[in-house]
Amino acid sequence: MPKIGVHLSSLDLNEIVNKATYLGCETIQIFTRNPKSWAGPPNHSKNDIKKFKKSLKERNISPSAIHASYLPNLASPDSYLLEKSINNIISELKCGDILGAEFVVIHPGSHKGQGSEIGVRNIIGSINVIFSFIKNPVLLLLETTAAEGNEIGTIDEIAKIIRGCDEKERLGICFDTCHIFAAGCDIVNNLDGVLEEFDKKIGLSKIKLIHLNDSKYECGSKRDRHLHIGDGFIGEEGFERILNCPFFSDIPAILETPKKDDWDDVKNIGMVRKLLKN
Ligand SMILES: [Zn+2]
Numbered sequence: 463m464p465k466i467g468v469h470l471s472s473l474d475l476n477e478i479v480n481k482a483t484y485l486g487c488e489t490i491q492i493f494t495r496n497p498k499s500w501a502g503p504p505n506h507s508k509n510d511i512k513k514f515k516k517s518l519k520e521r522n523i524s525p526s527a528i529h530a531s532y533l534p535n536l537a538s539p540d541s542y543l544l545e546k547s548i549n550n551i552i553s554e555l556k557c558g559d560i561l562g563a564e565f566v567v568i569h570p571g572s573h574k575g576q577g578s579e580i581g582v583r584n585i586i587g588s589i590n591v592i593f594s595f596i597k598n599p600v601l602l603l604l605e606t607t608a609a610e611g612n613e614i615g616t617i618d619e620i621a622k623i624i625r626g627c628d629e630k631e632r633l634g635i636c637f638d639t640c641h642i643f644a645a646g647c648d649i650v651n652n653l654d655g656v657l658e659e660f661d662k663k664i665g666l667s668k669i670k671l672i673h674l675n676d677s678k679y680e681c682g683s684k685r686d687r688h689l690h691i692g693d694g695f696i697g698e699e700g701f702e703r704i705l706n707c708p709f710f711s712d713i714p715a716i717l718e719t720p721k722k723d724d725w726d727d728v729k730n731i732g733m734v735r736k737l738l739k740n
Contacts, residue, residue: 464672464705465489465714466734468727469529471497473504475514475561482523485727489714490518490526491567491671494557497531500546503557515562525564525714527603527636527671530554536588537571537581537614544588547571551592551602558600565671567603567636570614570623581614586626593629603670605636608644608686616645621663635668638718639704640675640689643696646682650700657709672715674701674734690719690726691733702737 467489470478473496482490494503506514518526531554534547554566571588573581589602604623607615614623624633643649647656660666676694678687692698704710719730 463738464710464712465524466674466717466731466738467491467523467714468717468731475506475510479514479517479521479523481724482518483521485724485731487523487731489716490523491529491716491718492526492561492563493531494528494554494561495531497529498533499531500533500550502553511560518562526562527565527567527714527716528554528558528561528563530566530568534568535571535574536568537573537576537584539574539576539580539584544584548588548591551588552596555592555596555598555600555602559598563600565601565603565634565636567605567671569607570604570620572612573614574612578614578619581612582619582622582626585614585623589623589627589633590629593627593632601634601670602632603634603636605673606638606642606645608641609646609684610644610686615641617642617647617660617663624664624668633668634670635664636671636673637669637713638673638675639696639701640673640677640694641686643677643681644679644683644685646684648681649704650681650696653703653707657707666709669713672704672710672713674704674715674717674730675719676701688719691717691730691737698733698737701734705734705738 465488467487469491534550538544558566607613675688679685
């Protein structure tokens with residue numbers, strides 16, 4: 463059975479632990495900084511960090527993942543923005559190590575009209591630079607995207623990125639159910655076929671994390687809009703299949719479903735647990 467958790471947006475370490483505990487999370491995903499700003503992380507005291515790691519351990523909440531902020535673009539054609547993006551991800555990996563996280567999740571990038579090939583090449587170059595500057599055990603996970611607009615992140619593009627990087631062992635994949643479905647992979651009617659394609663092109667062992675999101679739009683829509691589990695085109699039946707698929711049983715799963723308040727998380731976790739039991 464996969465470990466289930468939610469994305470928690472708070473930057474207060476104490477609040478993260480309290481919410482994760484209250485929601486019954488077995489794993490978590492967090493931001494280390496304001497995701498809509500280039501500002502660095504808040505200054506946590508050594509004592510707060512120690513307490514945070516200890517509390518997660520005591521509550522068996524593991525692994526923890528960091529979701530990078532929304533601004534960095536490792537495919538950017540603008541050298542100023544590219545350097546900023548590279549520094550940002552280096553900082554996220556440092557934070558990951560300090561906070562005891564196993565993963566930093568990034569969206570691969572946007573080619574901004576240069577085309578997929580150049581975008582992929584830029585991302586490979588950026589990741590090679592990042593890994594040459596920072597050495598630590600935190601894995602960098604490339605998230606599958608809905609391939610909306612100029613966004614890079616289809617199975618083929620992620621396969622090319624991993625193939626092109628020097629330190630492949632430091633890379634993994636975050637499998638986002640909404641994104642992969644919107645990108646055109648029919649995980650509702652052909653989950654085995656999608657996993658087979660993944661295995662052939664990348665290797666299933668690279669999938670380290672799942673994002674559980676229902677999709678507001680149909681398969682192949684290339685539109686990235688998350689919905690509560692069961693409310694979208696993946697639906698309860700689709701999630702029942704995904705959650706009980708033997709391949710996913712050891713992979714931690716994080717809900718990134720929309721929330722007005724904590725009750726939405728409670729509701730979605732409840733739905734996932736209900737579908738897992740069947
Ligand atoms: Zn996601």
